[in-house]
């Protein structure tokens with residue numbers, strides 16, 4: 001198909017505001033008469049709050065309120081996207097390092113800070129659950145009060161929930177080679193450059209929340225429930241987030257601010273630093289034990305997986321992360337028998353939330369490493385091994401789900417040709433490859449409105465959050481393509497629940513597919529109305545609009561909807577809209593003296609269906625690749641034995657800089673226009689991160705002969721592993 | 730030093746003179762953002778580790794979260810808001826836009842200012858010089874590819 005703007009790399013809509021400093025982020029919002037909040041915390045993971053003396057703080061000039069758990073009465077309001085388990089402030093006990101015990105509200109930031117320093121908290125430090133082994137130890141304290149856990153069969157343990165997936169019989173599956181290993185994936189920080197900033201502003205009976213968030217509608221519901229207001233009286237204004245990566249899906253401190261603002265009838269604002277944001281969200285760590293069987297000819301016979309995921313003190317969206325990450329944990333392969341048991345374990349650490357890849361990278365490290373280990377033992381090329389196991393397009397590989405929806409062999413071929421898989425390499429170098437697959441959105445509800453104005457320009461309303469992925473641009477391209485309106489004459493309005501129609505969420509690489517379809521449908525609705533009017537004798541948009549609105553002005557309003565309903569009985573609640581499939585390949589070198597890894601080349605190959613804006617796709621891939629290098633080589637949160645987070649902030653937690661990127665980075669994609677999105681598009685925002693840690697670990701093994709089963713592959717880790725291997729041989 | 734202590738300063742920001750009373754303990758970043766409402770300069774780490782708050786002070790790239798506003802008396806400051814001329818983007822800004830150097834954009838103001846400094850001191854930087862010059866500026870979105878490309882390109886533009 002040939003298009004006018006679809007498939008072309010038009011510049012980012014909103015890009016101009018971003019290079020001039022005009023873009024308004026949540027911390028840039030200023031509401032007249034705002035009070036400033038500061039959180040008071042105690043320096044340990046878990047403590048019994050003995051008393052909070054507010055006198056000193058209240059004596060600081062400008063301090064208006066010191067709010068704490070004592071100011072609340074049972075039954076306590078609790079919130080959370082899966083379980084309503086989190087109170088708006090610690091009640092009686094803190095549950096993780098950084099869990100606030102009080103909020104000081106004052107006329108200025110300085111006064112709030114002085115007030116926070118003057119609050120005297122008496123507390124008794126209690127033993128904390130910080131590791132997977134501690135969480136599994138029945139002798140350790142319970143993180144959540146059993147009485148708050150309803151009829152959960154696990155209420156008297158630190159297991160939040162357990163999932164069992166699979167098919168076939170792993171016990172009887174026959175295999176020529178069986179290998180069993182344990183892998184561990186660290187806690188990682190989303191590290192969006194924009195720290196959290198929130199303002200809650202009451203005005204008559206409407207509460208407005210300004211916050212950088214991926215799911216404004218869910219925030220709206222949480223605040224409405226908290227304050228007992230109808231949805232119409234809660235307005236969430238979500239300025240485009242300054243990076244989110246999943247970490248900005250769910251409420252953080254907005255509920256406590258809304259509660260205080262409602263009490264004081266004044267706007268209240270809280271801005272966190274980057275370091276403080278580390279205490280608000282992280283990625284789930286995991287320990288995955290896998291027993292895998294293979295046939296002599298390189299077919300996977302079975303995987304038997306036991307995965308323990310260390311979540312935090314509150315569930316947030318982690319049950320869904322564990323569920324979805326585990327479900328397709330066997331990877332994009334046709335496997336006769338799979339058994340997966342996953343457990344989400346509560347701990348006294350920062351509650352994790354979504355992070356690009358959503359539970360996939362954790363499982364990927366285990367499964368894709370196993371494949372490589374088997375390939376070596378069976379003397380089969382690792383790429384060939386993967387080609388022998390992937391499904392062909394249209395072939396089923398997950399029993400309850402749609403068949404393979406792309407030519408995945410082409411994806412592997414693209415990666416291979418770009419990394420030079422079959423070409424000779426220098427002797428000190430290693431190559432590694434890994435596939436990744438992610439289940440996308442299983443339900444959807446996206447609504448969009450296109451307004452074609454009398455002068456032929458257009459306004460598009462939709463509830464996606466543009467956090468850098470470029471949703472505004474792609475939607476403007478769709479409207480432009482369908483209605484012939486130039487991009488610069490289209491205004492895309494997002495992020496204000498009182499203005500834009502409902503959208504379920506900006507997650508799971510869904511927005512191009514689902515909201516894209518709604519925008520496409522709304523454009524078609526406008527087109528249809530134009531055509532109806534045109535049968536009265538005019539043809540160009542201008543002429544039709546002139547005939548309609550020449551005398552009394554007006555506009556054409558098009559409405560579009562894209563929904564996917566829940567499937568009862570399906571383990572994930574619905575069919576994935578598409579599979580996000582990636583093949584990552586790297587060529588690296590290991591410095592045996594230091595353990596340092598140099599990445600000479602990195603290739604990300606994805607199955608994108610149709611790249612609506614190729615430059616944007618490359619940017620997603622490049623960004624994910626470098627973020628993945630962070631995961632692979634340097635990033636991990638460190639908790640000490642008392643559960644104190646030791647490396648919050650940019651000083652102690654290193655992410656890749658301009659000097660840590662690969663010598664050469666290539667992003668390629670397969671386009672067969674076979675996705676469910678407009679023009680055959682599939683989502684592609686997460687794929688680049690799914691397999692990269694594994695690809696690098698596989699390359700390190702290829703270069704050194706030493707297999708490391710944990711991330712990050714820091715120089716110390718690699719060096720020690722090399723020493724150990726040297727000692728053994 | 731009392732939190733109430735204020736100091737009068739006269740600064741030139743983006744060619745406009747400002748006479749302001751600043752709190753003795755406030756950073757340049759706080760004064761830019763909260764007092765003068767020049768919110769283009771961003772706060773991320775607040776501890777000199779990310780470059781989001783980069784501005785030029787007397788021609789030098791500075792992390793504005795690390796310097797006290799009170800020390801700025803008489804200084805000539807250039808922020809992201811000062812690069813555009815008569816509604817025209819500077820070549821560097823244009824290159825950022827065209828070369829895919831911007832995603833969420835939160836690092837962009839600091840990144841552009843650091844690159845502006847680099848090009849002023851090294852008009853035709855090599856890729857290694859660009860990577861060195863921008864190594865104090867973190868970006869979590871782009872993987873830096875587009876940014877390095879943009880600076881390379883803007884460096885070439887100034888050739889003529």
Ligand code: FES
Nearest residue numbers: 773775777780794
């Ligand atoms: S905010 Fe100044 S260097 Fe990070």
Ligand code: FES
Nearest residue numbers: 833834836868870
């Ligand atoms: S573009 Fe988002 S941090 Fe750089």
